[in-house]
Amino acid sequence: MATYGSPVTPTANGKGKTPVMPKVKTGIPHTNTVESKDGQKVRARIDPSLATSEVVRQLCLNLKLTETSKLYALRTDTDELVTDDNLSRIVRDKTPLKLTNAPAIDAAEIVSKLQSRDDFIFRPALRELKKYIKEDEFLTAFLHRDGLRQLLAIIEGYHGNVLSAALTAMDNLMEMDRGWENLPSSFVTRIVTVITTESSINVSRPAISILKRLVEADPRHNPAPGPSSSRGTFSGKGKAPMTVYNYGFDVVYAQTRVRPAFLETVVDRLSSPEATTALNSLRLINALIASVTDEHWDDFIRQLEQLNVRKKVIRLMDNNHGDDLASSILDFQSNIVRITYRRKTTPVDTNNEVHREMLNRVLLAADVPAGDGDEDKWARLGFETDDMRAEFSRVGVLGLECMHDLAVRDREDFSKMILAQANRDPQRRCPFAQASNEVVELLAEHWNIFSGYSTSTSYQPFLLAFHRVHNLTTRFFLRMWNESSATLPDFPRVAALVRSQVKVVLKSESTTSWFEVEREMLESEYRKVRERQMEKLELEDDLLNKAPVRRLREDLYNESFNFVRDQRFQCLMDGAWFVNAVPVVTAQKERPQRAWRFFRLDKTKKYLHYVDSTVKMVIRGGLEDLPDRIEVSQIAEVQLHTGAAAPGLLPNAPSDITANGMSAHPHSFSLISAQGYSLADQVAESAATFSDWVDGLSMLRRDGSVVGKETQDMVNVLTEIGLKIKLLDLTGEKIDIPTAIAYEPPPDNLDFFFAD
Template structure:
């Protein structure tokens, strides 16, 4: 049955002709052709519809939804009317929520599955979620998760995952439930559609720590840690989740094993969970967590993904892992070596035992000689690792463990030489750590500026081993003496630059081959490089200055990128990619253009869609819709295509085979769904927005464009040269290091007042 109605405010007949016609299907099967004035509220439209259809129940018991089940609200009704969307009259969300909560107690498997399937969609709506929570729906949903299996469990977990998109309503999840999710995810027999939402739930809990709360936090008086306001969902975090993960040893092993899953989405979700854990790891459990990842060869698994993955979906996750690994390296490099710390002492003990040396006393001074036999300058181990930190100790330990016979043989050989001719192996190891840190710009725990895969970076310890062996060989072949240490360091730096070039396209065996190069050829190439280089740049004070300037440059570029987001820009609404779950032909966006602008609080990305560009006023009044920044889990690039005939007919179907634009990007949420698909007008705007949005992410992020990476490097080098002009212009000699003088003989002194 079809009827006709007109829902308008007081306007002329001529104006009515301009109002689009929408189809509204009622609960009894009647279809009404309606002209709906976009200035009316949804409540007014529903009331008039109930009057026209002579529905006796209060109009507040009903609501409008699009055919896709999206709820029509005052915010999106204008868009639905203009796009001539097919609508349907349905129960109001609060009625649907009550009925759904009641059905969750059903013992009929079919009824339960259908209810949970619908719940997955509806629970994202606040108008549904709030009454659902009031009717004790969450507790019933959790009971199902704890007892169900198969598709029923998958639907229930997905419903909870969608609820957790809200920043309230799930603060009652306790340790027992978190452990249940850990157990579900740990089971190798769990279905993929079960593992995906379970992984996403754990990731969300990890990120829901008090420090991430957009509101105030309370300080804990007992431990000095931030704690959540009562009732806030920001009460979990890494420590809470990891405590339950420790009870199930198989969890991390299972998650890491799924990185190589044939199901790309499963590998992507697993990678996102690992990245989230790395980014939020607490100081108390950080060492334990990373040690577990190392035992499971996580870095090796990620390196395998770099060459085997066939989907762009994983690219962003891999780059995030690289950025997180740089944080790991930086953290270890800035952690002091404590010889009395049991774990540090154990590493030192292995190194000493591996050398095969014995302690002895100097006949002239009576001092004990131990660590100096291995190539340190002093017996003060803490001071010797002052620059390279725990990273230096671990690299030296790995060097020894790789081939203990070789290490012992080299040490014996060096000790048997005259003092001036000995290669300071321990000192060389630390220097290689510095050279590698310099090469990969490990200057701060911030973002990685690499826009390509870096498999050699993830093999940091192996590269260190090869480079240290190369150092020893260059020392021996060049017949170096103690005064030649800096010269050999420069030689190794030159070789690293050549060997680690084009990292994303070279094979590991090529790296090993390059480190076997002979002294003569290495020296000849280095001499050519020195014609264009300056030995001044290799000195420790200059390297430290470069690190400082790098941090300042990165922060400057970050502020510039964020400023571009605050100003806003126009983008083309792109044709989204066809997902593996939906092979239907993509459809052209209803409007060609979108203006995006970040709010001053850096929490929401506001936007408006339009058929043509128009002048956007300052502020957010013209921008009617928004995306919450915290919901963005990934900024995927090169993902979508520009519709052909951009200004042409908007109703034609598009072919599936459209090629993605290099200037496109998509904002992906934790479910893997795209919240926005845009194409930038040029490469600069693309770099501003993709990198700016990445830099806003608290859980990490990476630079996606070479332009941004180039800016950071260029600013660093320019700043360094300007600083050096003040010194080199006056021919000031820059020492390789500073030596502290002896301490005061007594405390009878004071500091003068300047």
């Protein structure tokens, strides 16, 4: 129950005397100041175990209000609605409260005011709508009174500050993931028009956020029904979450055709001096790339490339605009890896008009002298056959695009380069086409394109300039071929030399200028490049310098560890659900009000973002659904087996909470700060999730330690496999392995020790 002191009548200066509060027998009560609508104040001792509706009812009785308590609600002094979920926290913190209209009453009044054309009535109502629309009870009443139609009419007919407020309210509504299941196509067109024509950041920011939500509401991602797989918020106590999956990329892209300048405008705003404008535009571009369907893939990506989106993002890398923009740049970088991977794995098809035209332009730019026919032309370009699908089998359309870019960028220079090889002795000609494809392959290896995703936490501007780097590197390949007087059997040797140069030049690309890359590729002498390659081989290759095999094993162990670490980090960036644990060391054994928590590590690896929920729901990509966060630098230790899960939440789990005490769940862990207090107490749903996250979180710390046996075993297995492959890969250098080992004669006495 809740016990209240007598009302305090405000004096002239708004202050009054506080009455002596009666004792409360149940629990340890907290005292909150509650102010009524007419200015009365009481000091209330509230039992946090009560339902909020019961607290409001007792308050109305104590204040002798004649209306039913259903017309009232409690809010904090910052207008946060008091609910069953936050009542305990508000009572604990002794937050000042006020008795206000129930959300349904506020909704009815606001809908009525929105129909007025009096600015003194209309505008304040719109401001209140922005504030209250994210409250579930308010939204239910607002939708029931046809408030959404009123809001859409305002968005359609107004500009300036009114439009900004209406769009913000709509964006807040869409955050609730219900109520916008049947928006008309005219609304999508209007949002596209606003983004294209409105330059004000207060207008474009919510409009871009709305369009991003529409893009991500893809019916292809609609999960199976059920509380464990639905995305959204509760529409009421005991009801299933509501979910919207009615739009997606195809719907939005169809409306952008109405405004051809839409995409150009969004890309141009990446160059805006306003960091927020650039951030919003980049977020929308990332959402579009991540959601584009196969039907529109080629067309959409081609439009982006023609608008030089990569160059604009590279310019953003040169400025430090904060963590949010940095995270979005890394997301774009990851999207570029996906695009590059898809192009690399897409076969070249001569029946495809675009592919055929690119091949013809390469031939025209090469200006190959007429010979015995098409086969002779392809051979002079360095192809082994005239089957282009087979020739580009390793590098796909990516290889064709890179070759085409090199050919048409400077046709005269390209023609001279091909002619110079054609005039050489056939055995000494560098097969240009094979060299070009080999460079694509080694660049893809350098940036780990083969994985299809990027885990890099640093900027890679040269990855975004893949074609330009390919151009420079291919020219370097041809120059090394000529300067070393190579012949066709030497192709692997020259390729290894180029690979070594790429590793050196692009090692620290986030801090390396394009001028330095050009200088290294265009001016480095063969002799110096070769010496550097041999020095590196002597340091890294145990077979060349006859170092013990364990040195090689140590190198491979580090590579394997980094690989597993990147995989663990990717798991953290993908995110996972955990049970909010009850720490076994707690004195009060209070269960968390929200049983589940979703964690996700951001791209910068600086913050763990999370959201608490009463049920598991689908979390969209990015961080917008995760309002809270923990700074990784605050995590001093990851302690294991520290918490218990409420019974029934996890299958096959031990009975953690008992009458006599609690036992720790085997998959529980806590994040401990340097001061010794817990930042989070979680229980993983499975052993695999537990291993991935405990080890990944541990690796984020400075010492980078490995906690789990599963991870350690994986690193060891990868190390041993890599060692066997290295020891078998000896034929390239034609190294003779002795069949027997010559032993030294035994020592004459025992005055010796074994060296390490």
